[in-house]
Amino acid sequence: MKALVVGGSGYSGGELLRILRGHGKVDSVEATSRTYKGKPVSDVHTNLKGICDETFEEYDAGKADCDIAFLALPHGEGMEHAPALLQKGIKVVDLGADYRIKDAAVYERYYGKHKNPELLSKAVYGLPELFREKIRKAQLVANPGCYATAAILAIAPASKFKDKIDAERIIVDAKSGTSGAGVKPSEFLHHSEVADNIKAYKVTGHRHQPEMDSIIGQLIPHASVSFTPTLIPVVRGILSDTHMFCKLTLDDLKRQYSEFYGKERFVRIVENVYTKNVLYSNYCDISVHLDDEKGRAVIVSAIDNLVKGAAGQAVQNMNLMMGYGEAEGIDSLPYHP
Amino acid sequence: MKALVVGGSGYSGGELLRILRGHGKVDSVEATSRTYKGKPVSDVHTNLKGICDETFEEYDAGKADCDIAFLALPHGEGMEHAPALLQKGIKVVDLGADYRIKDAAVYERYYGKHKNPELLSKAVYGLPELFREKIRKAQLVANPGCYATAAILAIAPASKFKDKIDAERIIVDAKSGTSGAGVKPSEFLHHSEVADNIKAYKVTGHRHQPEMDSIIGQLIPHASVSFTPTLIPVVRGILSDTHMFCKLTLDDLKRQYSEFYGKERFVRIVENVYTKNVLYSNYCDISVHLDDEKGRAVIVSAIDNLVKGAAGQAVQNMNLMMGYGEAEGIDSLPYHP
């Protein structure tokens, strides 16, 4: 099987190349990059020196010859390429935001005008734990945002308790490492500015909020998610606290969360959530807490933003779309320490 | 003037010794430590080598000869010493939790039985921005908890809008460095376990929650604060997000916060809160945000947990109690980077 990574020089692209390289069903991987065309992949991803020394190509839809294409591009660029690829019968997983939000008006408010809004209804939201069957049949999968993955997996099981939670006031307070902000140098992400620092940013108005609302709204009518991220001086990892006021016992919650994810390979219900327990793996760890006195449930979830929050989940989606084992190529285990 | 630091080997004690050393009104400082008695202070606080080489003494209430005593002890130990010191006419600032909560029953639920509950009503909560006049006259000051300092300063100005905020569902989601957990080695705080990691802990039930409730309850009747901390791999600094649902405009909020703290030396209303802007200083930075769509205000506040969250605030209280300039000895500026 042939895979194509469009935009292979960023962090998600690099992680994709790394994973696909070791994937038993993938015979060849081609990577494109406008900036680095003609240069060896391992000049950019120096971890792959001697392993992935092929050069980046320039993307050319006409010549694209593959079974599946991953679009690892800045928001707004994926939609320039998806239609042509789909027309050639190539399956597409977009790691950007272009097909995550069904409502074109909402998309436009947060990202700008959509170029092919007719595809929005055809795209499947690529969160396998919730939409596995649809993904199997999809031609176009919108890979979820990293924050959205952590938040939605934390909230989804609570959909059982629609009437017992204050669904209109769900608060997601997420802490993320810097790799989620990408490979491009800036003052905001300069080491001396980030290290030893905890930085508030996009305290309100983050683009993943409508994405959470869109998906959670399908599970819990009238639900409304309020989202705030914080930049933490680590490279990888998101730890997300979801605060929900409710009339439930801790037992109710724990039982439901354990059942909901009982058969999932990549979701673990644990006592204590630490990002390091999931880094470099496709796992999402979740813990369930209740403040009896206040009637507040807290669901803590953690993922590696570049694996379960991007490239790993993209390959999980590919595995479903292509009929492979769901964990193929993404079964590596997290590390200690 | 003579100062005594009871329990000078921990992080708060060390910071106190450092500050008092450079305080223009303090003529002498004595430090006690059970564990390190007879050893030079600079063996424990190696930053002070050549500067503070006097030895730790063993604490002896009978011999205590000073104008003010700082109790930098584990919770439950301060109350063993405070009565005798007060009886000798020595002013006391307790950096522990023993006199922070007025209600002995609440204290007992979170910390265990109180040994001199009659002092609870006499102790003044040492947050100068709110209780300056009382502190001036106090003999016994309960220095606020670090998380409580950041949260209460963030919420207090909102007391103006009692009817327009959902005061029963205030959520404080705070991120803290490891120095707040103290000097004692443990697996939880071992470098290899903490670094690159984001760790949930005491997701519900943290002891600073009743402290917040107690003080905020005085400002906003029926207010109830829900608190969750997260351990971040930095040494110093707390960044605290306070989420409040409200019917207010951003202008309302910004105006009120600016006015409320307009004359405060140590509180700055800023656009972007980063912990590094306050580290090693007594400042608290606060920013105000509103998610119009959701009616959610977010107040972000940041302090250095060992300065404004402990030793710096303790000296600020001392300055008030002794009639000195409030910023004396704690006017050092934060660093970049």
Place this chain on the structure above:
Amino acid sequence: MKALVVGGSGYSGGELLRILRGHGKVDSVEATSRTYKGKPVSDVHTNLKGICDETFEEYDAGKADCDIAFLALPHGEGMEHAPALLQKGIKVVDLGADYRIKDAAVYERYYGKHKNPELLSKAVYGLPELFREKIRKAQLVANPGCYATAAILAIAPASKFKDKIDAERIIVDAKSGTSGAGVKPSEFLHHSEVADNIKAYKVTGHRHQPEMDSIIGQLIPHASVSFTPTLIPVVRGILSDTHMFCKLTLDDLKRQYSEFYGKERFVRIVENVYTKNVLYSNYCDISVHLDDEKGRAVIVSAIDNLVKGAAGQAVQNMNLMMGYGEAEGIDSLPYHP
């Protein structure tokens, strides 16, 4: 094939369990721990929750039933178990220092009295790139120290230039993360003490110096290595600078290093050495530099101290001893970022 990890609760033991778990030729792995016997492995190595929930056993040589045993124990404890295991025909890889130094007198000076010095001459030093054929036939392999691995791989190719280097004054200045110091909490390794800090320790007299001397002495007569480590606030990784005065050109050096390691799977000659390019992998990256003006060569090498510097190399040795493919189970790729 059955493997046994004696001392599975430390960092090297945990990494071994993780690797062996995914090793295609290993049918079962048993782990022992005196401290944690009866507790699930995943209580200690929480990354393996749901993956490795079997309990730690207490070690009992009599019941040991396996093809190969890894001793991941503090120095001095491995030699208590090796003889009995060998006598049962079980192959042994000792990750401690007990069999690394051939000379019992030198061992004693640095570590204390040896309990079975007769085994010293039978043990093979487990650095596959230098001693591959001997390892294939070995019953007892002494897995090299982490610093020694990085230093010896950096120096070995220079043995070609015996007469052109000042072999008596080779200086190895290595920088290491904290995981090399182990899992046991201490003030020295407490997060607040290590983070943001660069700490000199064992500036002279480190135990890996005689190990380097012993092996390098076999390659370059009269060679003498001077070693100094520094503790760096990262979790994993060693970067080692080897300074050698010489009469050589950069071309001489580069050609020799490239040839020497030309066929090695796990050694890469690169332009710039960064530890992250090898973390979580069994690679050793090496770069070669020459200060023409001063006649000083600098060889920079980097490894993951827990993989190529411990567990990964131990499995590489196992693969050779058992006749498996040398990279089996340790072919995972490093990450970016």
Place this chain on the structure above:
Amino acid sequence: MKALVVGGSGYSGGELLRILRGHGKVDSVEATSRTYKGKPVSDVHTNLKGICDETFEEYDAGKADCDIAFLALPHGEGMEHAPALLQKGIKVVDLGADYRIKDAAVYERYYGKHKNPELLSKAVYGLPELFREKIRKAQLVANPGCYATAAILAIAPASKFKDKIDAERIIVDAKSGTSGAGVKPSEFLHHSEVADNIKAYKVTGHRHQPEMDSIIGQLIPHASVSFTPTLIPVVRGILSDTHMFCKLTLDDLKRQYSEFYGKERFVRIVENVYTKNVLYSNYCDISVHLDDEKGRAVIVSAIDNLVKGAAGQAVQNMNLMMGYGEAEGIDSLPYHP
């Protein structure tokens, strides 16, 4: 007294502004910046919000009205401004490299053509511990490089043992945080690339090597210093290991180092050197070690690269040039933790 900081938007400039702000003898400070002219200083140095909100000016030699000017500019730019300032009778401290090297030919080899080489012989090298009296009388002081400061302070006392050390083969292996590389974002200094990483760079050929040679050569004839730096993922701090082969006892060394720096306010001879013990202060900590077996002395030194390695030392020089107390304005104490 009036001070001017030319180039106030970088890290050294910011630290200068911070220090001068609290300096008892400085009545006013003006800061210039080409990039940020017209913008408040606290927009760039957000730590100084509410404290230093004056705007950056554009530099104009003609209008310069001050007693002393600090040039905190990229190498090559200081020499464009120094002559005009000196001609106006303004004392100058150049924090760049333009006047550090006496030999114009050496300067040119490492930095490019010098524009006013006649000033090289008039400039005084601003290391107060070695050249205090000359600095007192200087009009133009070349503030030492950060690595050079740490190395020269470590080597200088050994000049007593000229005949007993192998002075031609002194190796300085220094570890530095990222703030030394400046404020400008780049891929090399991007947080995700630096964090958790140890990066070799300029392994040979670093520009501070000739600076060390130049100064050490004045103290120890025929001395030759070989220098290699490594980038460490901390923000501030240099820890420098100086390796010297010698025929000396540890007592010889310790006695000499203690005597040499016995009266120095800012140099401490300690047992264990950790960068954190000097961060945010003007101290240089030094420890002395000897490997008897190998005849190798190791001198470990540590400074804060932005204080003793830049702005602090610049103010120390100013104090000498202006006849103030040497520690005025730079007597703040390091922190723990």
